[in-house]
Every structure is written in structure tokens, then in C-alpha cells.
Amino acid sequence: MNNFSYFSKALDEVVDARLDDYVETLEVDKRYEFSEKYNKKINKLIKHREKPYFTLICTTGRRVACCVAALLILSFSSLSVKAVREAVCNFFMNIFSDHTEIIADSEIVNSYPHSIDEEYHISSLPNGFKQVDYDKMENSIIITYFKDDDYIFFEQYTKDAYLSNYDNEQSTFESYTDENGQEYLVHNTDHDHTFIWDNGKYIFEICSNLDKRSVLELCESTKIK
Structure with missing residues (x-):
């Protein structure tokens, strides 16, 4: 096994451990709310109607959830670059x-x-x-x-x-x-x-x-x- 293989294996182990730790911190069915300013305006019209931004469900497919989170981050990053x-x-x-x-x-x-x-x-x-x-x-x-x-x-x-x-x-x-x-x-x-x-x-x-x-x-x- 060459130096690159050792490095690749070590990197995989570190990333896997970090991903597992991160997924453990995810809350199931967590709802994201709009900003306070937005709610102040809209809630006057719709009587404090609450809208979920998105719902992220953590299942046994931990890696899938992490991939989704990573894709979301990349998507928002690409939007900011294109502003x-x-x-x-x-x-x-x-x-x-x-x-x-x-x-x-x-x-x-x-x-x-x-x-x-x-x-x-x-x-x-x-x-x-x-x-x-x-x-x-x-x-x-x-x-x-x-x-x-x-x-x-x-x-x-x-x-x-x-x-x-x-x-x-x-x-x-x-x-x-x-x-x-x-x-x-x-x-x-x-x-x-x-x-x-x-x-x-x-x-x-x-x-x-x-x-x-x-x-x-x-x-x-x-x-x-």
C-alpha cells in the first residue's frame, strides 16, 4: 500500500466519523421558520399561519441524509456566487x-x-x-x-x-x-x-x-x- 492509499484510507475514516457525529446532532422533523421581519408582515394577513421551510427526516440511510445536506449547502453556495x-x-x-x-x-x-x-x-x-x-x-x-x-x-x-x-x-x-x-x-x-x-x-x-x-x-x- 503506497502513501496515497494510506492517506485516502485515513481520510475516509475521519470523514465517516465526522459525518456520523454530525448526523447524530440532526433533529427529526425539524421545522425552519421564516425571518421575524417576514412573519411580522405576513402573520398580520394570515393570522400567524406557520409554513415549514422543509422537513428533513433522519432514517437508517445516514449517508443519504448527509448527501442531501451537502447538496443543499452547495446549491446555496452556487446561488450566492451567481448573484x-x-x-x-x-x-x-x-x-x-x-x-x-x-x-x-x-x-x-x-x-x-x-x-x-x-x-x-x-x-x-x-x-x-x-x-x-x-x-x-x-x-x-x-x-x-x-x-x-x-x-x-x-x-x-x-x-x-x-x-x-x-x-x-x-x-x-x-x-x-x-x-x-x-x-x-x-x-x-x-x-x-x-x-x-x-x-x-x-x-x-x-x-x-x-x-x-x-x-x-x-x-x-x-x-x-
């Missing part, structure tokens, strides 16, 4: 095959507050809308309004805390500049519109199923409390 980055309205759009990630321009992040010391709100809320949820943290504020089946989600973030993901299926992005020169990144679907903008200090999002013009008016009415 296309575009700069729009002081944001970077990392475009993947199935979703788009929006983040603030990293070159300006450190020049602005890392906590919210000025709270903003929608100063001209449409008649009939009532606040049903308010969640404030050190670097974010999320407020939810409802009127029957209509909804408005208002969000304020520090630049370093902002990150949003959007499904690429049946949706579009566009940029828009209002009469005051404020630039917006707009995400459109067949059921709502999301306006994202940077006012020079914080990042804001307003998502609503009202018509696009009405959502823009909400953005333009956003002021310090």
Missing part, C-alpha cells in the same frame, strides 16, 4: 435566481446613527386606518395599520440594520424620483407596492395594497414625530 449586484438609489441590489436582496451602500453606513434617535411616522394616514401593531427596537421601528382588507406597513431602519429580501417571481423593481428630488426604489407585485428610500439619515419602507399613487403620498407625508 448580480446593482447600485440603485443609494442601495445595492444583490440579484439571485429566485430573490433579490436589498442593502444600504456600505460606504455610507458608518457615517450615520446606529440607533434610532428620531422617530418618524406617516403624518397623513388615510381615513379609517387604525394602528394594530407597534414594534420598536434599537435600530428599527415597524408599525402596522389596517382598514378592513387594506393594510399599510411602515418601517424605519438605521442604515447598518437594513436588509430586505424580495421574491423575484411575478414582481418588478423600478426607480422613481418625486417632485422634491427624493429617490425611491419601488417593488411592485400584483397585490401591493413597496417604496424604499433613504432620507439622508435613515432608511424607510412603506408597503401597502393601496394604489401606487396613494402609497407615494404616504411616503411624502412621512415626518419626524
Whole structure:
């Protein structure tokens, strides 16, 4: 047996042992939940309906489970490599095959507050809308309004805390500049519109199923409390 054979055998033994140890740590029927931010939005509409991301069942075929895990890791890795980055309205759009990630321009992040010391709100809320949820943290504020089946989600973030993901299926992005020169990144679907903008200090999002013009008016009415 040559040196390569000894090395190959030793490597197999180490890998087998590590794989066995890893599989022992896998939980049966473990459910993966969506992010907190996603749940805050969607759970208001579907009454905290829970969706499993996927269910991984560990059976006697340990090696099969490990192969599946490895393939999943490789798949996600290949997606990240293929991401296309575009700069729009002081944001970077990392475009993947199935979703788009929006983040603030990293070159300006450190020049602005890392906590919210000025709270903003929608100063001209449409008649009939009532606040049903308010969640404030050190670097974010999320407020939810409802009127029957209509909804408005208002969000304020520090630049370093902002990150949003959007499904690429049946949706579009566009940029828009209002009469005051404020630039917006707009995400459109067949059921709502999301306006994202940077006012020079914080990042804001307003998502609503009202018509696009009405959502823009909400953005333009956003002021310090």
C-alpha cells in the first residue's frame, strides 16, 4: 500500500466519523421558520399561519441524509456566487435566481446613527386606518395599520440594520424620483407596492395594497414625530 492509499484510507475514516457525529446532532422533523421581519408582515394577513421551510427526516440511510445536506449547502453556495449586484438609489441590489436582496451602500453606513434617535411616522394616514401593531427596537421601528382588507406597513431602519429580501417571481423593481428630488426604489407585485428610500439619515419602507399613487403620498407625508 503506497502513501496515497494510506492517506485516502485515513481520510475516509475521519470523514465517516465526522459525518456520523454530525448526523447524530440532526433533529427529526425539524421545522425552519421564516425571518421575524417576514412573519411580522405576513402573520398580520394570515393570522400567524406557520409554513415549514422543509422537513428533513433522519432514517437508517445516514449517508443519504448527509448527501442531501451537502447538496443543499452547495446549491446555496452556487446561488450566492451567481448573484448580480446593482447600485440603485443609494442601495445595492444583490440579484439571485429566485430573490433579490436589498442593502444600504456600505460606504455610507458608518457615517450615520446606529440607533434610532428620531422617530418618524406617516403624518397623513388615510381615513379609517387604525394602528394594530407597534414594534420598536434599537435600530428599527415597524408599525402596522389596517382598514378592513387594506393594510399599510411602515418601517424605519438605521442604515447598518437594513436588509430586505424580495421574491423575484411575478414582481418588478423600478426607480422613481418625486417632485422634491427624493429617490425611491419601488417593488411592485400584483397585490401591493413597496417604496424604499433613504432620507439622508435613515432608511424607510412603506408597503401597502393601496394604489401606487396613494402609497407615494404616504411616503411624502412621512415626518419626524
